[in-house]
Amino acid sequence: MSAPTDPTRERSQREDDVLERIAKIVAPERTPAGETYVGDDAAVLAPFVGQAIISTDVAVLGVHLDAVLFPLEDLGYKAVMAALSDLAAMGARPRGLVVAVSAPPGTDLEALHRGVADAAALASTPVVGGDLSRGADVTVAVTVFGECPGRGAVLRSGAQPGDELLVTAPLGRAAAGLRRRRAGAELSDELVVAHRRPWPRLREGTAARGAHVHAMMDLSDGIGLDLHRMADASDVGFALTGLPVANGATLDEAISGGEDYELVIATNDPGRLRLLYLDRGLEAPITIGRVVEDPAVRTLEGEPFERRGFEHNL
């Protein structure tokens, strides 16, 4: 396999040549008229409708993904989906993404970008540009941008006392998948796939925006941390009646596992939200409790709901 005739060993590592090969991997099937992606100083996109929504996420091999347990493709895939989840959390429609990679010589940059391309294609979001550099780590910085027509984006700061709180699905799948993989489960195990291939709730996010919900965010760090962030931003408290735990996950994984990328939503009209989800063929959102006026009240089934979840130290 590593004989001198291995064509991959003879490939040029000149920047322009590497970029050309990667451009072919990430190129969408069609570029819309009037848009220009890779190949110029910057990407040109047709005008956005309404507000422009932008988010950036950096993922580092060994920090955000265990290089022993998972293939390099997963780093590219997860970096894209984590960033797109931030658009989902605003109710935005994605319009494109760019990816900036640094990596040591010898890194399989094509595998990494196949993960990026797979995620982008599944989310119908074109990769419109990128950059590459040498570096000691493999880092992937993904920036996504989308549009919010009509009333605009749903912030995390709009929750009001009396609002119902809902989540888009049972929680804890990603953390359970990581635990199973560490215990020897195959990469194709259903929960391991949930960890490797998270799905951002883009359709659920735009539908929630359409239902005029008051506040929304994604649960990238676990509801035990992210719901506190929403309550802090909105200057309210909450009383949870129960949390839906995914099959195969523990309550602790559901609370503080993170990387589920489900949405938490606050609305005074949950009936309208349910109807819109039903109408669009989406799974019904699950009620978990209610927003209360006192910011000091943070409870689950009447007991204090402590702040805990996945928080990096820098």
Place this chain on the structure above:
Amino acid sequence: MSAPTDPTRERSQREDDVLERIAKIVAPERTPAGETYVGDDAAVLAPFVGQAIISTDVAVLGVHLDAVLFPLEDLGYKAVMAALSDLAAMGARPRGLVVAVSAPPGTDLEALHRGVADAAALASTPVVGGDLSRGADVTVAVTVFGECPGRGAVLRSGAQPGDELLVTAPLGRAAAGLRRRRAGAELSDELVVAHRRPWPRLREGTAARGAHVHAMMDLSDGIGLDLHRMADASDVGFALTGLPVANGATLDEAISGGEDYELVIATNDPGRLRLLYLDRGLEAPITIGRVVEDPAVRTLEGEPFERRGFEHNL
């Protein structure tokens, strides 16, 4: 200075706390009505006028900046200006930028972000979001986005035979500054400052768009490489009559030094371009030659002009 009472040593390294301190450094003085920057899942910007223009650039300490010769601030500053130069090259007006950083524990993230904030403020471009991670290197991925009203962005692929070729200023200052710094010049030396604090030609870029030039790009890797890229994209050749060399720089630095961030422009109406520059108080652009039909013709004063410049190996 490193006594136990040093307040910086007691500062929390919890992600939310670090982010809060950095948010204060990069926050613009005013956030326009209807816009939300740092603090939500994504940034919300008021609608763009015309096309959306996007570019991403990653800079790595030790690759893009010598950590011994230059302070860490310069890495943040240069990463922002390099990305903004890509907007200048399209004739776009910047609307905002996001910055994704990975760095080892103990890195002075506040110094790095002061460089980011200085560059953003000088270019009147708000920092609207960011992300942080641990990593072995210091990497800074900057993504900029801007707008192009009217006829839209100027591509590098539009040069036509007979067009005049111009550059926005004499070349080679950044490379000369690096050479001088290596030889012991102060950080405040004029050419060293040109290297540390490059200035993207944003006003020159939008003026060129207004003058309906045919093609434009920035000279980030040196005209010895970038002019070939423009000729390749436009399927044309060029005949240069001369290159303007900056005071203190060599011809070689002007051709292949890179990091000057001047613009090269192809237009069939240089008079209109000059008039618009004069009208807006910009330095007159300098004619360097002419576009020719045969893509094989690439000459400087009649001699072959070889492809050479700053090209990374990956």
